[in-house]
Structure formats: C-alpha cells, structure tokens
Amino acid sequence: MALIVQKFGGTSVGSVERIANVAERVARARAAGDDLVVVVSAMSGETNRLLALGRDVAAEQAPHPRELDALVATGEQVASALLAIALEARGVPALSLLAHQIRLRTDAAHTKARIRTIDDRPLREVLAAGRVAVVAGFQGVDEEGNITTLGRGGSDTTAVALAAALGADVCEIYTDVDGVYTTDPRICPSAQKVPKISYEEMLELASLGAKVLQIRSVEMAMKHGVVVHVRTSFTDAEGTVVTKEDESLEAIVVAGVALDRDVAKVTIRGVSDEPGLAATLFEALADAHVVVDMIIQNVSEDDRTDLTFTVSRGDVETARPIAERALGEKKRGEVVVDTRPAKVSIVGLGMRTHAGVAAKMFRLLAAAGINIEAISTSEIKVSCLIAEARGEDAVRALHEGFGLGAPR
Numbered sequence: 001m002a003l004i005v006q007k008f009g010g011t012s013v014g015s016v017e018r019i020a021n022v023a024e025r026v027a028r029a030r031a032a033g034d035d036l037v038v039v040v041s042a043m044s045g046e047t048n049r050l051l052a053l054g055r056d057v058a059a060e061q062a063p064h065p066r067e068l069d070a071l072v073a074t075g076e077q078v079a080s081a082l083l084a085i086a087l088e089a090r091g092v093p094a095l096s097l098l099a100h101q102i103r104l105r106t107d108a109a110h111t112k113a114r115i116r117t118i119d120d121r122p123l124r125e126v127l128a129a130g131r132v133a134v135v136a137g138f139q140g141v142d143e144e145g146n147i148t149t150l151g152r153g154g155s156d157t158t159a160v161a162l163a164a165a166l167g168a169d170v171c172e173i174y175t176d177v178d179g180v181y182t183t184d185p186r187i188c189p190s191a192q193k194v195p196k197i198s199y200e201e202m203l204e205l206a207s208l209g210a211k212v213l214q215i216r217s218v219e220m221a222m223k224h225g226v227v228v229h230v231r232t233s234f235t236d237a238e239g240t241v242v243t244k245e246d247e248s249l250e251a252i253v254v255a256g257v258a259l260d261r262d263v264a265k266v267t268i269r270g271v272s273d274e275p276g277l278a279a280t281l282f283e284a285l286a287d288a289h290v291v292v293d294m295i296i297q298n299v300s301e302d303d304r305t306d307l308t309f310t311v312s313r314g315d316v317e318t319a320r321p322i323a324e325r326a327l328g329e330k331k332r333g334e335v336v337v338d339t340r341p342a343k344v345s346i347v348g349l350g351m352r353t354h355a356g357v358a359a360k361m362f363r364l365l366a367a368a369g370i371n372i373e374a375i376s377t378s379e380i381k382v383s384c385l386i387a388e389a390r391g392e393d394a395v396r397a398l399h400e401g402f403g404l405g406a407p408r
C-alpha cells in the first residue's frame, strides 16, 4: 500500500463534470488500496476572477495584500469542499481540510508566503480513519492566524510540501498537459514530452517561465528528494518523472526552452558610481521581498553609471521608488521602466560539458532577426532578454535549431 499525494490543477477541477472525473480517478486509486492526500487548486479562472474583483473594489488603490489573500484563498476552499462532496457521493469517505486545519504555517509575506512548518498529525489521523484528505492548496496561516497564500501556482508547492512532510511515495501533479515538454506546447506544436527530467533542469525551466510547476515546489522536491510525476487527469498516460540526475540525463545538451513574459526592466541612468550603491539598492529591494533576476552595470563615466535590473512585472511599483531613492537627494539621473521585455532561455545538464552552446543560441536568434538586450548564464542555462513581441518566434527558432522537435 502506497501513500500518494495527488494535486489537481484548476483545469482538472474546472467544472462539475471535471470534478466528477477527478473523484472517479481518486476513487480508483483508493480502491487499489493506496492512502491518498489530494490537493486541489481553485476552479480554472477563479483566482483571476477574485483578483479582478479585489482590484475593482479598490478603485485606484492597490488592494491590501492581507485582504487579497483572504479573498483568493476562497477559491481553493470551494474546490476542496466540492471534491470532498463528490467523493462522499461516490461512497469514498473524504474530508476537506483548509490550511489552518492541517496547521500549514507560513511566514507573513502576504501573496507570496513561504511554508515554515506543517503538522502531519491531523493528516495522518484522517488517513488512519480510512478517509481521503482533500486539502485546499495555495493557502497557509501565519503566526498571527492570518490567511496567507503561496504565490501563483502555489498549490504545486502545497502538494510537494505535504508529500515531504508525510514521506509520501510519490507526488502526482495532474494538469492540462500530459507531462513536461521540451517547451510550452502552446507555443511550439512540435514540442515533445520528456519522460524524465532532473530536479536541476526542472528548477531552471520553472524559474525561466515554464509555469507547469511552481519554482518553489521544485526547490522543495529537490531538497527533500520527493519524486514528482507530472501527468494529465484526462488519460492514464505516463507523464514526466522529475527526479535526481543520472547519466542518461547528463548526455542531453539542451533539454528544454522556456519563455518568461513576466519580466520588467528597471534602469537607473546616471546614478553616482560609489561604493555601497549596489549593496544599498539590492538590500532595500530584498527587504521589500522583490526578487531581482538579471543585473547589468555599465562602465562608469565621470563617476556616473547606468544600472539595469529585471524584476517580475508585479513588483515594478515596489521597485520604482526604491530605485528612485538610489538617485540620492539631488535626484541627478533618472529611472526608466520597460515592461515589455521577455526572457528566452535554454536549459540542459549537458551544457556543463559541451562548449559553444551559448554561441549557437546567439547565432540562432540573430538568424531570426531577434536582438539580444542582456544575457545571463549559469552552469546549465543561458538566458537572453529580448523584445516580448518576438518571444514566441525566439522559442520556435531555438527549439528547432537545437533539434528538440524530433522524438528522443
């Protein structure tokens, strides 16, 4: 008998029929004798609908993050209750559980909280009583008892965290594609399903825009050695197993191509180039929970320099005043924000041992007439900042150029 955590994304629970489909799948696994913890996302479109409502009532103001969390967490509450009802109706004993009921504690960073602790006892009691635990994903509770949420796509992280806390045999992520592809199949129809991928590659792909798994869920799976199986709830096809790297994976130079449109570029022009500038600026951004991605500092002239960094678009209005403060009292220089770039990246373990991969990427982009605005690299990835309007062309050019369209 196995202990399995299954997570169903918004599309899988998007309608009454789909919830029924999930209930039947869960019932089959239960009939096979497995213990099941099922994590659900809000019904598809619900989180966006709730966020839009929040924005509408706030008029011109930004809605308060605490209240936004209280608002959006309802989406998962609805889905978990509906699935528990559907299971009970099929004769499968089930219990819906919210974050406070499983004592899923997070920090207080509303809208992007991090999980601190989970008490596995309430879940074990539910399982021991022969019930399926249906947990509302995405939500947590801070030390003060406030409802928090884990960032968009956060139900993946709930699922992996529960799998780690319970020592589950596998964490199955059911979504609307049947696995992890060489690139987003919506952009590139020739994308291929990858049977197996390493945590490192998946982490890069997720960080670089492949939203099939939330980044933190992959970090957590890697840290705790949770085997993640990404698959579809619509068929029984085997999906993609995310696991430790091995020799077969190391041989692949480029495993995937990712496109991240959630990029904004902040440039501080003509700032005084003095020791401590970068430290003060990036400390202030970190204190405001703004994650900075690429950083470029130009050669300075007359003790003044340009400093560019990228953040996600949702962080622009937090980053802008911090960047303006870096200009100092006299406000010499200016802050320019560009919310129209995108980042295209290639990822693969084999890059560690193969030369010329980055050069080939630049050549392929040049051949497609795509200008590169900034570059960043790590051991297993190369990323280029380009115009968003050319993002999908860039993905297709790289996917084809690196021969990813052919079956492996």
Ligand code: ADP
Residues within 6 Å of the ligand: 008, 009, 010, 011, 012, 041, 153, 174, 175, 176, 177, 179, 180, 181, 182, 183, 184, 185, 186, 205, 209, 210, 211, 212, 213, 256
């Ligand atoms: P869910 O609601 O189930 O969490 P998401 O929409 O968050 O689903 O993630 C699944 C989507 O991720 C797919 O529909 C696909 O468009 C997108 N995606 C992006 N990159 C990839 C990739 N490399 N492989 C598979 N899917 C990808």
Ligand code: ASP
Residues within 6 Å of the ligand: 009, 010, 041, 042, 047, 048, 075, 137, 138, 151, 152, 153, 154, 155, 156
């Ligand atoms: N419902 C949340 C979102 O749309 C969490 C999730 O789906 O994982 O981001």
Ligand code: MG
Residues within 6 Å of the ligand: 009, 153, 156, 211, 212, 213, 214
């Ligand atoms: Mg998701």
